[in-house]
Amino acid sequence: MNAVHRYALRTLYGPWFALPTLGLDIALAFTKGMPYLGEDKFTVKWMAASMWILATVAAAGAATDAARLSKPGSIHLSQLANHRRSVYLWSAAWTAIPIVLAHSLVIGVALLAGGVYSPRNGWPAVVIAVVAQGVVVCWFAALGSAIGRHLPVLIAGIAAALPTGILLLSLPSFYPSVLHFEVFGDIGAGGSQLGTGWDTVVLCFQIILLISTAAALVLPRPRQVRGRLALSARGVMVSAAALALLACCAIAISADDDTLVVVAPDRCDQGSPEVCHFHEHSRLISEVTAYVSELDAAAREQGYSALEFERYSERTYTSTSMAGGGVIEFDPLDPDGLDRWMFVQGLLAPVWCTDDEMIPDEYFGQMDRLTLTWIRLADPSFQPGNPEINPVPLTPDEVSRVLSDFKRCELGSA
Amino acid sequence: MLRSWLGVHPWRLALGLIALATLGSVFLGRAWVSRTLTISTATPDVLESPTPLGMLMPVVAAAGIAVGCTGPRVRLPEPTRVRVGRLAWVAALTATACVALLVTRAAPGAVVRGVLILTALALIPVVLRLPMVAWVPPVVYLMASVYFGGQSGGRWAWWAQAFNPDAEPQDVIVAAGIWAAVAGAYALRPPVARF
Numbered sequence: 001m002n003a004v005h006r007y008a009l010r011t012l013y014g015p016w017f018a019l020p021t022l023g024l025d026i027a028l029a030f031t032k033g034m035p036y037l038g039e040d041k042f043t044v045k046w047m048a049a050s051m052w053i054l055a056t057v058a059a060a061g062a063a064t065d066a067a068r069l070s071k072p073g074s075i076h077l078s079q080l081a082n083h084r085r086s087v088y089l090w091s092a093a094w095t096a097i098p099i100v101l102a103h104s105l106v107i108g109v110a111l112l113a114g115g116v117y118s119p120r121n122g123w124p125a126v127v128i129a130v131v132a133q134g135v136v137v138c139w140f141a142a143l144g145s146a147i148g149r150h151l152p153v154l155i156a157g158i159a160a161a162l163p164t165g166i167l168l169l170s171l172p173s174f175y176p177s178v179l180h181f182e183v184f185g186d187i188g189a190g191g192s193q194l195g196t197g198w199d200t201v202v203l204c205f206q207i208i209l210l211i212s213t214a215a216a217l218v219l220p221r222p223r224q225v226r227g228r229l230a231l232s233a234r235g236v237m238v239s240a241a242a243l244a245l246l247a248c249c250a251i252a253i254s255a256d257d258d259t260l261v262v263v264a265p266d267r268c269d270q271g272s273p274e275v276c277h278f279h280e281h282s283r284l285i286s287e288v289t290a291y292v293s294e295l296d297a298a299a300r301e302q303g304y305s306a307l308e309f310e311r312y313s314e315r316t317y318t319s320t321s322m323a324g325g326g327v328i329e330f331d332p333l334d335p336d337g338l339d340r341w342m343f344v345q346g347l348l349a350p351v352w353c354t355d356d357e358m359i360p361d362e363y364f365g366q367m368d369r370l371t372l373t374w375i376r377l378a379d380p381s382f383q384p385g386n387p388e389i390n391p392v393p394l395t396p397d398e399v400s401r402v403l404s405d406f407k408r409c410e411l412g413s414a
Numbered sequence: 415m416l417r418s419w420l421g422v423h424p425w426r427l428a429l430g431l432i433a434l435a436t437l438g439s440v441f442l443g444r445a446w447v448s449r450t451l452t453i454s455t456a457t458p459d460v461l462e463s464p465t466p467l468g469m470l471m472p473v474v475a476a477a478g479i480a481v482g483c484t485g486p487r488v489r490l491p492e493p494t495r496v497r498v499g500r501l502a503w504v505a506a507l508t509a510t511a512c513v514a515l516l517v518t519r520a521a522p523g524a525v526v527r528g529v530l531i532l533t534a535l536a537l538i539p540v541v542l543r544l545p546m547v548a549w550v551p552p553v554v555y556l557m558a559s560v561y562f563g564g565q566s567g568g569r570w571a572w573w574a575q576a577f578n579p580d581a582e583p584q585d586v587i588v589a590a591g592i593w594a595a596v597a598g599a600y601a602l603r604p605p606v607a608r609f
Binding site for chain 1: 427434547554557558
């Protein structure tokens with residue numbers, strides 16, 4: 001730490017706002033059983049859920065410091081000939097950069113904690129995605145600085161926090177009906193991101209767009225009239241043009257930073273039956289393997305040949321499902337641990353049938369009885385959560401008939 | 415006397431923020447009642463939080479009250495009647511905000527409870543003589559509550575009740591107790607402002 005750092009920490013409030021945001025970021029990283037651990041893209045997108053928090057605090061923090069620089073007694077600092085532009089930029093950067101560094105640190109630790117040493121999408125894509133999140137925080141710090149420098153110190157913070165919070169919370173409602181390009185990036189993700197990758201061209205475009213418009217907000221040369229900062233016509237026009245450009249891009253450009261990638265499970269346990277999964281989910285798989293062996297053994301012992309499968313495979317997260325023909329798929333990412341009912345229902349669901357067909361009501365009754373039958377083979381004392389399910393198990397013949405109907409996508413035919 | 419009191423307190427800024435919060439409540443009023451416009455629409459599925467956007471407005475009102483409670487920048491004499499006056503002043507601002515936000519007639523218990531708890535939080539930096547960061551505790555508390563306080567089946571954690579759109583009468587009494595504790599501290603300690 002050198003004299004400049006010490007001076008900034010002593011005279012500005014901005015750097016200190018990284019402390020509450022770091023706390024919220026860490027809390028976010030530890031919530032919901034940390035399902036993102038092990039996946040590169042899921043980790044980065046999971047942490048994007050705190051973007052509206054970081055951006056709001058950055059805008060309000062930068063506004064507070066900008067207002068302090070503009071108040072009588074300090075305004076001469078922004079009027080020194082060689083400081084005119086840079087003093088507001090300097091104070092906004094001292095708010096934004098500590099928040100960005102703390103956020104990046106949490107993402108980095110989360111990646112390493114999940115054992116992501118060679119990410120599926122490559123380190124360059126991961127770094128660009130994290131930089132894109134940081135640039136969003138910087139943009140809102142620039143906006144906060146532009147708003148706060150014209151307001152009294154006491155209300156600058158809340159006056160910048162309010163529009164930022166409302167904007168970031170309401171924008172996703174307009175996507176994708178009105179807006180076709182999320183200029184402020186991701187809002188987070190709650191499920192596995194396998195099967196998707198980053199479009200780094202879109203991310204780079206977003207970064208350039210945000211940096212250039214942020215510069216237009218923070219850099220207009222301030223003017224002093226009778227001891228107060230005055231709006232200059234040119235500054236207002238440049239800022240308005242930057243905001244208009246951003247709005248036009250969000251509406252007119254159709255771009256998504258997600259790309260579809262074909263992936264397949266890459267680790268197989270050579271047991272009987274064989275269980276295959278993605279290496280990202282290795283930490284979750286032992287419970288699945290144990291339960292699958294139990295189900296398989298029960299089906300073989302009690303003569304349910306239709307429920308004997310050669311291979312159990314984690315779902316591929318893309319349209320290229322491998323299910324059918326002796327392979328059935330499962331989803332290991334359940335925040336509350338393995339829910340036997342949902343798991344078995346997931347195994348038996350005919351995911352290869354297209355969604356646009358009408359699903360008859362009889363299908364759901366059949367599905368429930370089928371699920372109950374298989375779970376009870378392994379655990380005869382199992383009670384389903386829904387008491388309306390017909391508790392009489394299906395016979396081996398009925399099971400094979402229902403499954404062959406599923407195979408042909410004749411759902412619900414009695 | 416009232417004129418000199420108003421002269422050293424930024425009441426115009428305070429009323430401006432309270433008016434802004436009222437406008438926001440009126441604007442979001444219908445969504446507040448129907449609970450259609452919630453923070454959930456902006457957050458990923460796992461972090462779904464059923465906070466109506468209207469519940470954010472007490473945050474702005476509380477920041478306004480704290481701004482209005484900012485004292486003069488010099489130390490003035492402190493007879494008892496000044497302390498009583500400070501308590502009356504913060505009570506009057508809080509009452510103004512409650513009445514103003516109740517104009518929508520939506521969720522009155524939740525509004526009063528929200529204003530009381532958030533005002534108590536916003537007053538803490540004022541008591542600590544840092545009034546320009548009065549917005550920090552309510553805003554950070556809002557964010558923590560939205561993400562970590564209200565997720566289990568529409569229920570709210572005990573510490574995140576300020577954003578629960580439902581309120582029982584005893585919740586308002588507890589909130590009034592919290593408010594009274596911080597308001598008392600504000601009345602006893604001269605809030606000399608350092609900018």
